[in-house]
Amino acid sequence: MLKSQQGAAPNVDPGYHLMELPTKVLIGEGVIVKLGEFLKDSAGDRKVVVAAGPNVAVKIRRAIESSLPRQPVWVEVAAADTENGERVMAQAPGSGCIVGVGGGKSVDVGKLAAFRLHLPFYSVPTSASHDGISSPFASLKGLDRPYSLMAKPPVGILADLDIIASAPKRLLASGCGDLISKLTAVKDWQLAHRVTGEYYGSYSANLALMSAELVLKRSRMLGGFGKESVRELVEALISTGVAAGIAGSSRPCSGSEHLFSHYLDMLAPDSGLHGEKCGIGTIMMAKLHGMDWRRVRSSLRNVGAPVEAAQIGVDESQVVESLVKASSIRPDRYTILSRRKLTVRSALTLARSTGVV
Ligand SMILES: [Zn+2]
Numbered sequence: 191m192l193k194s195q196q197g198a199a200p201n202v203d204p205g206y207h208l209m210e211l212p213t214k215v216l217i218g219e220g221v222i223v224k225l226g227e228f229l230k231d232s233a234g235d236r237k238v239v240v241a242a243g244p245n246v247a248v249k250i251r252r253a254i255e256s257s258l259p260r261q262p263v264w265v266e267v268a269a270a271d272t273e274n275g276e277r278v279m280a281q282a283p284g285s286g287c288i289v290g291v292g293g294g295k296s297v298d299v300g301k302l303a304a305f306r307l308h309l310p311f312y313s314v315p316t317s318a319s320h321d322g323i324s325s326p327f328a329s330l331k332g333l334d335r336p337y338s339l340m341a342k343p344p345v346g347i348l349a350d351l352d353i354i355a356s357a358p359k360r361l362l363a364s365g366c367g368d369l370i371s372k373l374t375a376v377k378d379w380q381l382a383h384r385v386t387g388e389y390y391g392s393y394s395a396n397l398a399l400m401s402a403e404l405v406l407k408r409s410r411m412l413g414g415f416g417k418e419s420v421r422e423l424v425e426a427l428i429s430t431g432v433a434a435g436i437a438g439s440s441r442p443c444s445g446s447e448h449l450f451s452h453y454l455d456m457l458a459p460d461s462g463l464h465g466e467k468c469g470i471g472t473i474m475m476a477k478l479h480g481m482d483w484r485r486v487r488s489s490l491r492n493v494g495a496p497v498e499a500a501q502i503g504v505d506e507s508q509v510v511e512s513l514v515k516a517s518s519i520r521p522d523r524y525t526i527l528s529r530r531k532l533t534v535r536s537a538l539t540l541a542r543s544t545g546v547v
Pocket residue numbers: 320321368443444448464468
């Protein structure tokens with residue numbers, strides 16, 4: 191069908207795109223003590239600015255400090271917003287690099303601050319709850335958009351499996367939700383390619399799908415969150431960030447299910463984690479795409495991720511409004527929601543028929 195018949199936004203493919211990728215990843219048990227060595231290429235003798243969440247354990251802070259040749263400048267990141275980004279930027283003059291230590295917020299804040307100042311950024315995740323640990327995207331409040339901004343990927347990612355495995359299981363389950371969402375993100379990308387002629391890269395799409403299939407095919411094993419499972423989860427999350435770097439856009443990682451999640455972020459800002467909302471969105475978008483949504487649902491259940499809106503404190507009307515309006519927050523991104531144009535009635539039917547409400 192022609193673009194004009196579908197009501198798709200024009201999406202001009204320039205015929206080229208830039209791939210930006212992390213250059214090194216250090217993953218293993220107890221590797222936090224190697225941070226100083228890991229940063230040496232960028233930091234040299236200069237100071238290091240560390241953006242860290244308030245919950246980063248004293249033990250981790252001490253390990254970081256003793257690995258560095260000089261005392262780092264700590265900036266506590268309380269929220270993922272532009273104000274915290276500015277606080278990090280204010281400490282950056284004269285530094286060799288910025289490091290984000292924590293869950294999502296400090297990594298996003300540090301990444302954007304480094305991008306704005308053209309400084310190298312290093313990601314040190316303390317949990318594996320989403321793919322922002324490796325992706326070129328930063329999601330912050332106070333920007334001119336409710337979805338992630340294209341920045342640069344981290345130069346390096348240091349993933350200490352001892353630290354990540356000891357994070358609450360809820361965070362790891364949320365990471366599985368962000369991984370499984372690549373199933374519908376890639377379907378949306380394929381649909382957009384057919385309808386609008388938008389660039390589609392099968393390599394990056396397949397890389398993202400491989401990560402999603404880890405959850406789909408091995409959810410029972412993964413849900414135990416033993417050391418080996420955590421390693422696979424972290425590697426899969428890093429790979430999806432790399433897939434976005436290869437695609438030069440968030441397409442392989444973010445589709446209609448992410449739009450749904452971003453809309454919910456606005457309606458119910460304190461409800462649920464990113465990966466939890468994306469996982470619930472994936473169940474419904476999979477049904478719209480004619481995929482095996484029951485398998486998505488049972489895989490999420492097996493890893494302990496929520497499959498019902500009530501589990502994350504979201505009510506029926508918020509789910510319906512997000513389904514109906516999600517595509518309006520990013521009209522240039524053609525997805526199954528652009529094609530199906532849900533009404534209140536059809537959105538309610540979808541949410542109820544998949545057990546989300
Ligand atoms: Zn995501």
